[in-house]
Amino acid sequence: RKEVEQDPGPFNVPEGATVAFNCTYSNSASQSFFWYRQDCRKEPKLLMSVYSSGNEDGRFTAQLNRASQYISLLIRDSKLSDSATYLCVVMTGGFKTIFGAGTRLFVKA
Amino acid sequence: NAGVMQNPRHLVRRRGQEARLRCSPMKGHSHVYWYRQLPEEGLKFMVYLQKENIIDESGMPKERFSAEFPKEGPSILRIQQVVRGDSAAYFCASLQAREAEAFFGQGTRLTVV
Numbered sequence: 001r002k003e004v005e006q007d008p009g010p011f012n013v014p015e016g017a018t019v020a021f022n023c024t025y026s027n028s029a030s031q032s033f034f035w036y037r038q039d040c041r042k043e044p045k046l047l048m049s050v051y052s053s054g055n056e057d058g059r060f061t062a063q064l065n066r067a068s069q070y071i072s073l074l075i076r077d078s079k080l081s082d083s084a085t086y087l088c089v090v091m092t093g094g095f096k097t098i099f100g101a102g103t104r105l106f107v108k109a
Numbered sequence: 110n111a112g113v114m115q116n117p118r119h120l121v122r123r124r125g126q127e128a129r130l131r132c133s134p135m136k137g138h139s140h141v142y143w144y145r146q147l148p149e150e151g152l153k154f155m156v157y158l159q160k161e162n163i164i165d166e167s168g169m170p171k172e173r174f175s176a177e178f179p180k181e182g183p184s185i186l187r188i189q190q191v192v193r194g195d196s197a198a199y200f201c202a203s204l205q206a207r208e209a210e211a212f213f214g215q216g217t218r219l220t221v222v
Contacts, residue, residue, distance in 0.1 A: 034211075
C-alpha cells in the first residue's frame with residue numbers, strides 16, 4: 001500500500017461547481033498534513049495546512065479524519081484559475097514529507 | 110528574503126556524464142528535501158538532509174545518486190553516469206522546522222540525450 005494515495009482524476013467540472021478530493025495515508029503516526037497546488041511545469045506551492053478541527057480559507061475547506069486516516073479538500077464555486085494538480089502532503093514524526101501523486105482538476109467555462 | 114534557489118534551471122547531459130544539481134535553501138532553513146518528478150507523474154521523495162547530515166535517503170536509488178548538504182554552501186544532488194531514465198524535474202524544498210511549510214525551488218529540468 002502506498003504511503004499516501006490520491007485519486008489521480010482528472011476531475012472535469014464546470015465553473016461554479018463544488019468539487020472534493022480525498023487522500024488516504026497509511027502511517028497512523030503521521031503528524032502534519034497539507035494541501036499543495038502545482039501548476040503545469042511549476043513548483044508546488046502551499047495551498048493550506050490541515051488541522052484536526054478542520055479549517056477554511058475562502059472557497060477552500062480542508063478536513064482531517066485521523067480515525068480513518070484521510071484528509072479532504074473541498075473547493076466551492078470553482079473558478080477557471082483553480083485548474084491545477086492538487087497534492088496531498090503528509091509529514092511523519094521522522095520529518096519525512098511524503099507527497100501524494102496528485103489529483104488533476106480542470107475547470108471549464 | 111530570497112526563496113529557495115535551484116540551479117541550473119535546465120541541464121542537458123549526454124548518457125554517461127555526471128549531473129550536479131544545486132539547491133540553496135531559504136535563509137534560516139536547515140532542512141532540505143529533494144524530490145524527482147517524471148513527466149506526467151507525481152513527486153517522489155528522494156532524500157532528506159540537515160546540515161552535514163543525511164537524515165533519510167530511503168528514496169534514493171542505491172547506485173549513481175548521492176546528496177550532500179555541507180556546513181557552508183548549497184545542497185548538491187549528484188547523479189553519476191546519467192541514463193535516459195534520469196530525465197526528470199528535480200525539485201528541492203526547504204523548511205525551517207518540523208511540521209512547518211516546505212518551500213520549493215523552481216526545479217532543475219534534467220534532460221539526458
